Amino acid sequence: MDQYSSSLVDTSLDLTIGVTRMRVEEDSPLQTNALVDELNRVSAENKKLSEMLTLMCDNYNVLRKQLMEYVNKSNMAERDQISPPKKRKSPARDDAFSSAVIGGVSESSSTDQDEYLCKKQREETVVKEKVSRVYYKTEASDTTLVVKDGYQWRKYGQKVTRDNPSPRAYFKCACAPSCSVKKKVQRSVEDQSVLVATYEGEHNHPMPSQVDSNNGLNRYISLGGSAPTSAAANKRSNLTEPVTTVDLTESKKVKSSTSIVDFPEVQKLLVEQMASSLTKDPNFTAALAAAVTGRLYQQNQAEK
């Protein structure tokens, strides 16, 4: 484990102290009652949180379903139109709906166009199969567009784009051509301290250096968002780290995100992040502080 984990541990509250103390004093009936009350309260809170989580999941599923329906409708509408043959579509211009749109441009009457489109779609399917975006927190003064994600990259271009004053760097996996993964790195328009890395494709090889990736600067992974919030972006400073990633609108991406979570290390990181988020939440810490002081007060009263 690295500095992140340790920093997370440092910022967390040691909740085991109270537990050991409670065990020592569990002889008192008053204490038992208080403990039962506390247990009931915590259980109720837990139940409430579970309900909230269930509600959130339901809302997410509903939204996701609506999105899928919308995408399907769009595709049908596109298919219904006698649209001119589409030329190559730039991967940079299709954001969230990239893979879903692929099916929408498949119909054409011309044989030449068919051949062309099929070829292009095959390429697109390969390229767009996995397009994920990761946000890395870095210093705004840091002008390098280098993101240490464990893999080795070879820079092959840099370009200033119209929509963003900061240049965009183009990287290919160092294992190319055997591995055709590409990466684009550009600073966020909204927050110059955030690097937006767009990954295209999937590595067909393990990380060249697990040591680097483990000791590296960017292993703090967060799932679910689609844009860097200032809160997420400001969680830490100094080091480049992914703060937001994975576009959930793409089914394959969902698969990739869940598979990422399957890794025990990532799970641990997620748990740490949750704990960190909780301990950083002023409401939570205030409530916790109130509970602890209340508990101490009860103990003092019981001892008298």
Add this chain to the structure above:
DNA sequence: CGTGTTTGACCCGCGC
């Protein structure tokens, strides 16, 4: 001298 980066030129899709 080998390897990686920089950067201007070029290619090509797309909109007008």
Add this chain to the structure above:
DNA sequence: GCGCGGGTCAAACACG
């Protein structure tokens, strides 16, 4: 058809 803009190439350059 033309111009714009994103993406890629490759020669020149820097560095260890």
